[in-house]
Amino acid sequence: KNQVEQSPQSLIILEGKNCTLQCNYTVSPFSNLRWYKQDTGRGPVSLTIMTFSENTKSNGRYTATLDADTKQSSLHITASQLSDSASYICVVSFSNTGKLIFGQGTTLQVKP
Amino acid sequence: DAEITQSPRHKITETGRQVTLACHQTWNHNNMFWYRQDLGHGLRLIHYSYGVQDTNKGEVSDGYSVSRSNTEDLPLTLESAASSQTSVYFCASSEGRYSDGYTFGSGTRLTVV
Numbered sequence: 001k002n003q004v005e006q007s008p009q010s011l012i013i014l015e016g017k018n019c020t021l022q023c024n025y026t027v028s029p030f031s032n033l034r035w036y037k038q039d040t041g042r043g044p045v046s047l048t049i050m051t052f053s054e055n056t057k058s059n060g061r062y063t064a065t066l067d068a069d070t071k072q073s074s075l076h077i078t079a080s081q082l083s084d085s086a087s088y089i090c091v092v093s094f095s096n097t098g099k100l101i102f103g104q105g106t107t108l109q110v111k112p
Numbered sequence: 113d114a115e116i117t118q119s120p121r122h123k124i125t126e127t128g129r130q131v132t133l134a135c136h137q138t139w140n141h142n143n144m145f146w147y148r149q150d151l152g153h154g155l156r157l158i159h160y161s162y163g164v165q166d167t168n169k170g171e172v173s174d175g176y177s178v179s180r181s182n183t184e185d186l187p188l189t190l191e192s193a194a195s196s197q198t199s200v201y202f203c204a205s206s207e208g209r210y211s212d213g214y215t216f217g218s219g220t221r222l223t224v225v
Contacts, residue, residue, distance in 0.1 A: 004154065034214075043202050043216030044155075089154070100214075102147075102154030 002027045004092050004103035012109045017080055021106045023073040023090030031095035035064050035075045038087040038105065047075070047088075080110045114139040118203050118217035125224055131190040133220050135203030141215075143206045144186040146170075146178065148199040149219075155202065161186055193224045 004025045032051045036044035048057045048064040061078045090103040116137040142163045147155040157170030159178040177189045203217040
């Protein structure tokens, strides 16, 4: 079954600290993996997109890694800010259809 | 600036009523999608369209319909609203079928009472 699983389900950290969110997937055939940020009451916004051949991609304080062999990805947030409080969603795309499979998301709360 | 807008932002309706949610994009994207988001689930695809007059069913299409008469709009209709359709609905558009440029609207929160 094609699935995307994220952990932890929720996370609380102090402002300025780093954190890492995990994503495991069983989607095959795989095209690309995306991380989205979703603020409360808003639609998801793309952070990074990685293809099969890419191991890492950064967007400011956000760095995503991909291990296509183990089908695992992580999103590392450096020097967290209050504005990082959001849900982070891992999304995997099928290579033959372009269809997207969404994870349930990790809810991050950054406290002062 | 190009954008994708959904209306209304919030809607309360009664069981059995027909409801239409609007989605309008000015990106000139061929591909448009409707998703629903519920607690405990990732976003799930309801319907999608790859161009004018093209519509396709997603994984949770029962009870929903869409029509695509122009590039900009993909309205989602709930034929007879049910409490199980209480959810947050997101519209999205993309440039190409396998495009990385996936843009989401801000969502419509629908409550069926």
